[in-house]
Amino acid sequence: MIEVCIRKDIVAIYISTRPDAITDEQLEFLSNVKYNNNIDIVLELGLQSINYKTLKRINRGHSLAQYIYTVNKCRNFNIDICTHLIFGLPGDNKEDVVEAAKILSALKTQQVKIHSLYILENTDFGNLYKKGELKLISKDDYVDWVITFLEYLDPSVVVQRLIGRSPEDVSLFSNWDTSWWKIVDSIEKVMNENGLKQGDKFNYLEPIKYKKGGKNNDKICVRTKG
Numbered sequence: 001m002i003e004v005c006i007r008k009d010i011v012a013i014y015i016s017t018r019p020d021a022i023t024d025e026q027l028e029f030l031s032n033v034k035y036n037n038n039i040d041i042v043l044e045l046g047l048q049s050i051n052y053k054t055l056k057r058i059n060r061g062h063s064l065a066q067y068i069y070t071v072n073k074c075r076n077f078n079i080d081i082c083t084h085l086i087f088g089l090p091g092d093n094k095e096d097v098v099e100a101a102k103i104l105s106a107l108k109t110q111q112v113k114i115h116s117l118y119i120l121e122n123t124d125f126g127n128l129y130k131k132g133e134l135k136l137i138s139k140d141d142y143v144d145w146v147i148t149f150l151e152y153l154d155p156s157v158v159v160q161r162l163i164g165r166s167p168e169d170v171s172l173f174s175n176w177d178t179s180w181w182k183i184v185d186s187i188e189k190v191m192n193e194n195g196l197k198q199g200d201k202f203n204y205l206e207p208i209k210y211k212k213g214g215k216n217n218d219k220i221c222v223r224t225k226g
Contacts, residue, residue: 002033012040014082019045019067027077034079042111043074044082050100054091059124064103071107082111082160087145088137089117090125097145101152102204112157114149115164116142119173126172139176143186147196155199162187 005013015030022043034041047067049055055063071081083104087097104112117136119129128134137145146162153159163183166174175183191197 016044020062105154113161118166
């Protein structure tokens with residue numbers, strides 16, 4: 001099917017898939033398409049959460065380790081990655097958002113897409129929502145989580161999306177009944193008013209520099225033979 005997209009007016013092809021559904025044969029094929037036709041190839045990998053308990057609860061069927069493995073494998077074939085994340089999944093918290101930014105930055109993921117948790121008809125979460133058994137984060141929390149994520153994210157990572165939306169006819173809950181662009185405006189407003197920008201706290205990946213002597217050097221680990 002990808003052959004129909006190989007045209008002079010096509011500059012990039014995005015393929016949405018899962019971290020556990022990629023083979024070396026597929027990556028080799030995509031790599032050849034990229035170089036033989038001068039077309040950018042980007043794999044959109046649905047990670048959704050870095051919390052292994054959350055991944056298990058939402059029945060993702062893959063782990064964080066599988067995502068990391070696939071990203072590294074894609075790098076061997078020079079295929080770019082756009083990672084998908086959901087903010088507000090039950091069990092996740094603000095610390096998970098910070099850790100997600102750190103992991104994506106450390107892996108040098110090229111792009112990222114974010115959206116809030118949607119509740120759809122005929123789903124397990126939909127049934128829990130109808131029973132009042134599903135706790136959702138507030139709109140203000142979502143704005144705060146997105147901003148925090150951006151602060152810890154490598155400034156070179158392209159942010160493709162800050163929030164999306166689900167089809168109205170099958171949605172029980174989507175974006176607090178607020179237009180997506182209003183939520184984006186809220187994010188930008190808070191960041192502008194407080195002088196915040198993507199990568200403000202990115203220095204967490206820099207090596208720790210210890211002073212000679214003092215508490216940091218009180219204990220020394222020495223490897224010996226035998």
